[in-house]
Amino acid sequence: MSTFSYEQLYKFTHDMLLKIGCPEVHAQIGADVLLSADMRGVDSHGVARLSGYVRLWEKGRINTNPNIKVVHETPSTAVVDGDKGLGLVVAPYAMNVAIEKASKAGTGWVSVKNSNHYGIAGYHAMMALEHDMIGISLTNASPLVSPTFSKERLLGTNPISVAIPADQEPPFVADMATTTAANGKLEILQRKGEDAPQGWVQDKDGNSTTSSNGVKDGGALLPLGGDREHGSHKGYALGSIVDIFSAVLSGANYGPWVPPFVAFLEPDPNPVGEGIGHFFGAMRVDAFRPANEFKSHMDNWIKRFRSAETTPGNEKVLIPGDPERELEEYRKTNGIPLLDPVVKDLSELGQRFGVKL
Amino acid sequence: MSTFSYEQLYKFTHDMLLKIGCPEVHAQIGADVLLSADMRGVDSHGVARLSGYVRLWEKGRINTNPNIKVVHETPSTAVVDGDKGLGLVVAPYAMNVAIEKASKAGTGWVSVKNSNHYGIAGYHAMMALEHDMIGISLTNASPLVSPTFSKERLLGTNPISVAIPADQEPPFVADMATTTAANGKLEILQRKGEDAPQGWVQDKDGNSTTSSNGVKDGGALLPLGGDREHGSHKGYALGSIVDIFSAVLSGANYGPWVPPFVAFLEPDPNPVGEGIGHFFGAMRVDAFRPANEFKSHMDNWIKRFRSAETTPGNEKVLIPGDPERELEEYRKTNGIPLLDPVVKDLSELGQRFGVKL
Numbered sequence: 001m002s003t004f005s006y007e008q009l010y011k012f013t014h015d016m017l018l019k020i021g022c023p024e025v026h027a028q029i030g031a032d033v034l035l036s037a038d039m040r041g042v043d044s045h046g047v048a049r050l051s052g053y054v055r056l057w058e059k060g061r062i063n064t065n066p067n068i069k070v071v072h073e074t075p076s077t078a079v080v081d082g083d084k085g086l087g088l089v090v091a092p093y094a095m096n097v098a099i100e101k102a103s104k105a106g107t108g109w110v111s112v113k114n115s116n117h118y119g120i121a122g123y124h125a126m127m128a129l130e131h132d133m134i135g136i137s138l139t140n141a142s143p144l145v146s147p148t149f150s151k152e153r154l155l156g157t158n159p160i161s162v163a164i165p166a167d168q169e170p171p172f173v174a175d176m177a178t179t180t181a182a183n184g185k186l187e188i189l190q191r192k193g194e195d196a197p198q199g200w201v202q203d204k205d206g207n208s209t210t211s212s213n214g215v216k217d218g219g220a221l222l223p224l225g226g227d228r229e230h231g232s233h234k235g236y237a238l239g240s241i242v243d244i245f246s247a248v249l250s251g252a253n254y255g256p257w258v259p260p261f262v263a264f265l266e267p268d269p270n271p272v273g274e275g276i277g278h279f280f281g282a283m284r285v286d287a288f289r290p291a292n293e294f295k296s297h298m299d300n301w302i303k304r305f306r307s308a309e310t311t312p313g314n315e316k317v318l319i320p321g322d323p324e325r326e327l328e329e330y331r332k333t334n335g336i337p338l339l340d341p342v343v344k345d346l347s348e349l350g351q352r353f354g355v356k357l
Numbered sequence: 358m359s360t361f362s363y364e365q366l367y368k369f370t371h372d373m374l375l376k377i378g379c380p381e382v383h384a385q386i387g388a389d390v391l392l393s394a395d396m397r398g399v400d401s402h403g404v405a406r407l408s409g410y411v412r413l414w415e416k417g418r419i420n421t422n423p424n425i426k427v428v429h430e431t432p433s434t435a436v437v438d439g440d441k442g443l444g445l446v447v448a449p450y451a452m453n454v455a456i457e458k459a460s461k462a463g464t465g466w467v468s469v470k471n472s473n474h475y476g477i478a479g480y481h482a483m484m485a486l487e488h489d490m491i492g493i494s495l496t497n498a499s500p501l502v503s504p505t506f507s508k509e510r511l512l513g514t515n516p517i518s519v520a521i522p523a524d525q526e527p528p529f530v531a532d533m534a535t536t537t538a539a540n541g542k543l544e545i546l547q548r549k550g551e552d553a554p555q556g557w558v559q560d561k562d563g564n565s566t567t568s569s570n571g572v573k574d575g576g577a578l579l580p581l582g583g584d585r586e587h588g589s590h591k592g593y594a595l596g597s598i599v600d601i602f603s604a605v606l607s608g609a610n611y612g613p614w615v616p617p618f619v620a621f622l623e624p625d626p627n628p629v630g631e632g633i634g635h636f637f638g639a640m641r642v643d644a645f646r647p648a649n650e651f652k653s654h655m656d657n658w659i660k661r662f663r664s665a666e667t668t669p670g671n672e673k674v675l676i677p678g679d680p681e682r683e684l685e686e687y688r689k690t691n692g693i694p695l696l697d698p699v700v701k702d703l704s705e706l707g708q709r710f711g712v713k714l
Contacts, residue, residue: 255495272657289608
């Protein structure tokens with residue numbers, strides 16, 4: 001484990017993105033999105049992903065100088081074609097379209113096709129906050145998750161993020177995979193050689209397993225709920241809604257056709273759409289009631305929940321976004337720790353392209 | 358157990374609603390919403406609720422001749438004041454506003470205050486389908502659910518329903534409480550004297566329990582996920598989002614302030630808003646891409662998922678909405694079975710008001 005400052009990793013990421021052909025402004029946005037994951041503790045979606053993006057670019061599956069554009073629109077909606085760009089760059093473009101639509105029509109809703117992995121969902125949702133808007137960010141992803149009663153991998157971990165502004169209190173920011181546990185958590189257990197809890201994974205035959213290698217060995221992650229008795233059909237429905245809003249609405253690939261994130265797996269030769277898909281929403285709070293009223297009630301909501309009586313052994317009730325914000329504060333002063341394999345991977349990448357880590 | 362025809366229960370409900378002062382058109386809508394729950398197998402939200410509504414009316418908490426109106430709007434949004442009306446009637450009004458907005462602006466989003474229990478979430482979402490729109494329906498509800506790490510009941514079972522049109526295939530219709538299990542399922546176990554699975558309920562001290570009387574005895578339902586290790590913070594976040602969209606946006610009561618559904622419990626003397634809240638959305642699919650393209654891809658999505666390989670012991674993979682639709686078909690020919698206590702309750706209600714069951 002080594003620790004790096006934000007500036008150090010930002011500069012490295014920015015310079016690497018320039019090396020693979022990103023225009024300056026895209027390198028800045030891409031580095032900002034990626035680093036926000038490291039700062040907020042979603043380490044699996046931060047700089048650790050950079051070499052994966054580079055390999056996809058080397059295979060011609062990512063276009064680092066894309067012509068991102070709106071291809072269809074109404075007063076409150078748009079479809080954005082990402083032109084095979086980095087999702088890190090396509091997503092903020094599309095979210096800005098949603099915010100612009102909302103500033104005129106009250107709300108804005110943008111479905112995106114022909115994109116790639118977009119980093120953490122929460123970054124894009126949170127873009128709405130400074131405009132006194134509620135932000136929503138969804139994306140589909142490579143299939144790793146089985147629907148209830150199926151042994152096939154048909155869905156990604158398809159996250160949902162919703163960011164809601166408050167007044168004196170920090171904003172409410174939910175950012176969650178629609179599975180019981182994110183794949184990143186499983187990978188941590190794998191590295192430690194530890195078992196996973198029941199309800200996270202099934203094996204390749206569709207039987208419940210506690211092996212943290214279950215997914216690697218051909219099994220699948222389970223939808224939020226774990227099994228039917230504990231509501232996995234709800235997690236499956238949520239993941240499906242994310243898939244449909246992101247890809248069936250836009251014309252991207254959906255379900256098992258979503259192209260794999262890893263460069264060594266080839267996309268389906270008969271795609272049903274273009275690239276992967278995202279979905280963004282922005283709602284002006286004053287399209288419903290005066291913003292100061294809304295935000296002061298949000299403060300009240302947050303205070304009431306945060307001060308709720310706790311269950312035995314727990315110190316406090318958290319508001320969605322609390323843990324990530326606290327970690328962000330901590331890492332601002334203390335730096336970002338990276339695991340040795342990640343440091344090695346980034347160093348080798350930098351050497352190959354002449355960029356110093 | 359006795360079985361009744363749709364027509365019989367519809368007429369009874371309709372006539373009862375007239376007796377308590379609903380105008381004819383409201384009696385028709387209210388009966389239609391309530392009966393659709395019985396037809397779709399959500400028995401806890403059907404005619405079994407009728408005497409509860411009547412008791413709330415008797416207490417002056419439901420206004421059966423409300424002046425429902427839009428009190429704030431933008432091209433794609435509105436706030437509806439339900440004037441203390443039956444949610445069964447307020448909700449379709451608000452959903453129609455969302456549909457009208459969508460027909461012009463591409464999408465429509467309506468937050469509702471000053472309403473009451475609205476029946477099954479799915480009814481309202483499904484209103485969008487015939488317009489080739491995606492329908493969304495959320496509501497908050499009396500607090501029965503504890504956030505992760507809390508022993509207080511701060512949220513309702515706050516359901517999410519999303520209805521998505523297809524072409525030849527039946528529509529995709531998700532309709533789910535944001536808890537591991539709906540309260541209705543727990544009540545069934547109570548009646549049978551059976552235990553509940555782990556992860557459904559906690560006791561009044563916040564400890565996990567398998568007692569199906571846990572909620573009755575002062576405990577709480579658990580958010581989808583059950584416990585932190587299985588993602589209950591995600592179910593808690595989803596229930597919170599439903600609460601905020603339904604009530605903080607509109608000016609209804611939220612969290613622990615939501616008035617209880619049962620007439621023998623008094624609402625909080627210091628409310629933070631008016632009545633309970635709902636949230637509706639309608640998105641024209643052709644605000645994103647041509648409707649025929651969208652619907653034919655939905656057919657493809659549905660067929661692929663429905664034909665997925667199954668896990669051991671399971672016959673087929675279900676699409677959200679399949680079980681409810683199949684039951685609806687069955688009950689059309691075979692009638693609606695009602696438990697003896699429900700029949701007794703309705704008979705007594707009818708006698709009191711001179712309406713024949």
